[in-house]
Amino acid sequence: MNRREGEGCPRRNADAVKDANSSSPVIAAFKVFQQELDTKHDKHERLVKISRDVTIESKRTIFLLHRVTSEPNADNILKEADVKLDAVRQKIGQIAEELRGEDIFQFHRAFTAGIQEYVEAVSFLHYIRHRSLISLEEINASLVFMRPEKVDDKGSADAPQAGGPVLTFQVTPSDYLLGVADLTGELMRMCISSVGNGDIDTPFQVSQFLRQIHDGFSYIGNTGPYEVSKKLHTLRQSLGKVEDACYALRVRGSEIPKHMLADVFSSRTAHLDHEEGVV
Incomplete structure (x- = not known):
């Protein structure tokens, strides 16, 4: 019996298919899509991790503020809460860095829980001090970050320079x-x-x-x-x-x-x- 043409050369057929796929514009387009989706997924995961840190530190700040009613010196507690919230804002600055040039609503679900917890903590501190509600404008005014630019010089390696880009995060x-x-x-x-x-x-x-x-x-x-x-x-x-x-x-x-x-x-x-x- 005669074999069908090409039946005995599976490797040759696979190489031919591979060559055809590598030159196909459809396959090339889907490779671009794959890279874009992988990049978006990686950014989403990084935002989730940062948001988790924001949530944890904000909760710790809230637990600290509850000690105000029992401690005789409440000023020390409020100062410590300020330090903790400053650290939280640096984490939010990392979120702003990740979102630079991106549509915020594409990744909103990744960090919304952390931002809500931060708003709860900062509004709790504001109420204890002023017996009033902090406004959205006041919260956003404190979320402005300076990012130093790094310039590679022959004499200095990666020396941070002043006057870098200003990043803002809007709740x-x-x-x-x-x-x-x-x-x-x-x-x-x-x-x-x-x-x-x-x-x-x-x-x-x-x-x-x-x-x-x-x-x-x-x-x-x-x-x-x-x-x-x-x-x-x-x-x-x-x-x-x-x-x-x-x-x-x-x-x-x-x-x-x-x-x-x-x-x-x-x-x-x-x-x-x-x-x-x-x-």
């Missing part, structure tokens, strides 16, 4: 709103700690502040991002707990020793949690 309005919504839970925890130390003024200040934030979110309604409507429910829960606990403190505060007020506050919030679970 999106949605990330700002989501961070502020998370702030309400930290303020509720600060109320419990304050009452435990005999401070019954802070809960009433926080209650009024949370009411203002709730009213502000009410103006947004359903026009904001989907995540905002989800966190608005948690905000209302925090506001309700603080207001009900403040009511209990106002009515029974005079008859309960100061060292037991925290127990009343905690039991009140626990009772509300139980009622919310029964639907």
Whole structure:
């Protein structure tokens, strides 16, 4: 029997196919696509790692700030929080470096969690100092970074030069709103700690502040991002707990020793949690 033409030369056929593929404009185009997708994936992974570091350091700053209610010298804690947030901003500067020349919304999901946590931490520090809400413009004004240029000279190797490019990172309005919504839970925890130390003024200040934030979110309604409507429910829960606990403190505060007020506050919030679970 006669073999079909080319049947006995598989290597020759494979080489011919390979040569044809290497010269094919379609294959060349897809190789370019592959390289672009690999580059985008690598950048996405780097942003995820940086965002994770931003989240961790921001949480540590929040835990540190909760010590303000129990420490006699709060200034040292606030200064330490400033140092930690400066380090967080340097991490955000790395995000700005990665996003230079890129569309921010292509990679937004990679770093949004870290930015929200940063907004929560910096707004918490601002409230402790000023008893007010930090604005989006104030947050963005602190996210301006100078990147030194490196010039290779024969006499010096990689010497950083002043006057490098200025990088800016702009927190999106949605990330700002989501961070502020998370702030309400930290303020509720600060109320419990304050009452435990005999401070019954802070809960009433926080209650009024949370009411203002709730009213502000009410103006947004359903026009904001989907995540905002989800966190608005948690905000209302925090506001309700603080207001009900403040009511209990106002009515029974005079008859309960100061060292037991925290127990009343905690039991009140626990009772509300139980009622919310029964639907």
